[in-house]
Amino acid sequence: MTDPRLTPLAAALPATVPFTGPEALERRLGRPFAARLGANESGWGPSPRAVEAMSRAARDAWMYGDPEVNDLRAAIAAHHGCDRAHVVVGEGIDGLLGLLVRLTVGPGTAVATSVGAYPTFNFHVAGFGGRLLTVPYRDDAANPEALMGLAQEAGARLVYIANPDNPMGGMHGPETIRRMVEAVPDGALLVLDEAYAELAPEGSLPEIDPADPRVIRFRTFSKAHGLAGLRVGYAVGPAPLVAAFDRVRNHFGLGRVAQAGALAAIGDRDWPREVAGRVAAAREEIGRAARAAGLRPLPSCTNFVAIDCGRDGAFARRVLEGLLARGVFVRMPGVAPLDRCIRVTAGPETAVAAFATALPEALEEAGPSD
Amino acid sequence: MTDPRLTPLAAALPATVPFTGPEALERRLGRPFAARLGANESGWGPSPRAVEAMSRAARDAWMYGDPEVNDLRAAIAAHHGCDRAHVVVGEGIDGLLGLLVRLTVGPGTAVATSVGAYPTFNFHVAGFGGRLLTVPYRDDAANPEALMGLAQEAGARLVYIANPDNPMGGMHGPETIRRMVEAVPDGALLVLDEAYAELAPEGSLPEIDPADPRVIRFRTFSKAHGLAGLRVGYAVGPAPLVAAFDRVRNHFGLGRVAQAGALAAIGDRDWPREVAGRVAAAREEIGRAARAAGLRPLPSCTNFVAIDCGRDGAFARRVLEGLLARGVFVRMPGVAPLDRCIRVTAGPETAVAAFATALPEALEEAGPSD
Known part of the structure; x- marks a missing residue:
């Protein structure tokens, strides 16, 4: 039921929200994520x-x-x-x-x-x-x-x-x-x-x-x-x-x-530079994990890596679900053809390692490759 | 100059803001306030x-x-x-x-x-x-x-x-x-x-x-x-x-x-109760200072006291300016007949004492009473 006092514009707006937060996913899973690599946050913290x-x-x-x-x-x-x-x-x-x-x-x-x-x-x-x-x-x-x-x-x-x-x-x-x-x-x-x-x-x-x-x-x-x-x-x-x-x-x-x-x-001029260095190393590590699993990491100038899962959005979605089920929070683009990718935040070593471990399992679970 | 890309509604809006912050007043005065009693903040701090x-x-x-x-x-x-x-x-x-x-x-x-x-x-x-x-x-x-x-x-x-x-x-x-x-x-x-x-x-x-x-x-x-x-x-x-x-x-x-x-x-259920007690005492103190200066404090169920300065808005404004000049930040209602009052936040003892000291001086400076 919609409130009858809304303006015509407000009444016509969808009730959907732009993003689901990781906390909501954790509540659904019933446990906290082991690796929080979905929202492009900086796991090394603030200065x-x-x-x-x-x-x-x-x-x-x-x-x-x-x-x-x-x-x-x-x-x-x-x-x-x-x-x-x-x-x-x-x-x-x-x-x-x-x-x-x-x-x-x-x-x-x-x-x-x-x-x-x-x-x-x-x-x-x-x-x-x-x-x-x-x-x-x-x-x-x-x-x-x-x-x-x-x-x-x-x-x-x-x-x-x-x-x-x-x-x-x-x-x-x-x-x-x-x-x-x-x-x-x-x-x-x-x-x-x-x-x-x-x-x-x-x-x-x-x-x-x-x-x-x-x-x-x-x-x-x-x-x-x-x-x-x-x-x-x-x-x-x-x-x-x-x-x-x-x-x-x-x-x-x-x-x-x-x-x-x-x-x-x-x-603090140094902190973002220091973080940029760690981000670059983490991007390399994510790229290595992707390639080891037979996937293609896209070049990145950010604190995340989009990984081309090589098939359609439904397949990438299954990979993502597999990662979530293994405690690894990542996101993916919302529409084709971008949604053939998953998007992994460049984070601290332990988080990236958890991703690297979970990826081949999630991929296998997602179905046979072509 | 207004940006030509504003909607007609945005273009018609005044550039004014609802409140001037105490920091802006301090920058104009060239020094920090001794008593911050204008924004109904709680000087006892958070829990x-x-x-x-x-x-x-x-x-x-x-x-x-x-x-x-x-x-x-x-x-x-x-x-x-x-x-x-x-x-x-x-x-x-x-x-x-x-x-x-x-x-x-x-x-x-x-x-x-x-x-x-x-x-x-x-x-x-x-x-x-x-x-x-x-x-x-x-x-x-x-x-x-x-x-x-x-x-x-x-x-x-x-x-x-x-x-x-x-x-x-x-x-x-x-x-x-x-x-x-x-x-x-x-x-x-x-x-x-x-x-x-x-x-x-x-x-x-x-x-x-x-x-x-x-x-x-x-x-x-x-x-x-x-x-x-x-x-x-x-x-x-x-x-x-x-x-x-x-x-x-x-x-x-x-x-x-x-x-x-x-x-x-x-x-923390106790903190707001504790604060409410201190607020009540501070209100009393503000009321005493107002009465001692020949003014009438209005009854209050909040963390501030409106003080009737007994004349018009221009007079109350002069009292307020006198308080500001003495390092005591208070505010006043914006329109008549409420603007015959100044509004003083119930704050910690030292701040209220600074107000009590400044009030008679500000009043005298504001001009002869009728």
Whole structure:
């Protein structure tokens, strides 16, 4: 039964959620996972400086966080070499994407993305009545030309791309992204989700003028910084657009503990680099395990590896179920042809070892290979 | 300059924010406040058990929080003696009010509240294009009959009341609230903001069936629990309405640290009671200081005292400015006739003492009494 007081838009929305959390799966399984490698969290944890800052802030948690997020915004602006007028901080990239969609998308507004790209963005577009238009991936990567062609043709307000890519793990070079920015149609905005930026190879990210009105970039403390459970993300973009977030955001939504943890994290330049090194080694290890099982790991610029299971989505799903049953939490892309893959987070050694042990068993259980 | 890609609704929204944070005032003053008594925070801090839980969770902050908020919802449901299908947890009452408004209010939808009631609720109603209709306070309290009369007449979808009241501090008894619930017109919903519930006198809160489709109650960990900086609030209401929040909420928005802190807080029955006792003593002390300065403190069922400065809003504003200049952060209601008062949080002894010292000086500076 639906509540009769919902708006027509809210009443028409599906009750589904973008992702099932590992805790819900654990409750169904009746035991905790041995390896938590499904949500692209950073198993090496946050910077010790961030842990200490959060512990200290816990005692001060009786005070609301600064609604202007002054110190953290200043630190982020300094990190990006721009003025803080270009920086908005919020409850993860998810929360900020929701606000951006709210600001720019109304009933019927066209929005362009890729088939199989980030479901939470689609969730927000649907949630505000937008019209989601898609192009397929090409060679397991978002197709910049097709995206921009569609945006032009459909008069899309937003064009979404994740770079590095989620769920496939590859990335487009700086020149390609720059060409995308140049191709943004009048009245449109490129939504550049760089959640995995800190894990990308040196020199692989585009230089973009924060004042460029054609693009807004999103970053997060959830991946390389190991603070997914703190929920802090930010966007860097043109000042008038960034200022507009103040019209709709939950001004006291970013608590004191969250601000303190993120501030300490961005102050520790070494930790994300150290994590990036461990991630690279873990990706190698996951690749080895995949190849040993006769599967093909895709190249990755992120903290996960998509593994091509070589058959269709139903087969990959059986492999994934086999891994879950063995206490190894992984996820997989939601739609074909990406869903021939499973997606494994680059985590600490013991977790990756548990995956490597479970994979051949799960594969065998999934059925004979062709 | 406004971004040209905003929706017509977003483009029409004011750039103002509901509240200026004390940190922004401190930056303007150039020094920290000696007494932080403006935001109705709990200066005695959170339960030591919550502090410990947050510190422990800080190390685990690399994991997203459970998007179903299972354990915390179960604890809240047990606390209220209801099923968890009646409980939704979110980023403070502010965040939940925003979601409720989004679910139920579209362009032109009528919403009823009181002149001078919670500005953040109004912010959300404006933010979704609702039509805000108001009735004045009567005797420094929301006027239930007038609110319900307006709701009936205007076909309001939502009717907002805070009980205990913010910013004046009084409350209506259980019978009055029950009569309000009975008077909710068809198709409307009573939005019962009980942020200060744990500080109200024993037996003063109404019993309401969580399944009653006419009302949704809001509670928070920001006041008696001393966790304003963690940002956790919840609503108890009819299951179909509660389920609808899943259609629009930021599913991973409530982090692991926040969930851990709130779970420990609700498990500590003694702390909010202990705090309520200290709050009552601090209220007395604030009342004494007000009377000693020739002012009238209003009765309070909350962790603050509204003090009638005896003249108009301009005068009270001067008193407030004098307090701020002396390092004492307090706030005041935004509109007449409530704005003849200043609002002082019941805090620890040293903070209240700083207020008591500054008040006569601020009063004298504010100008001759009539």
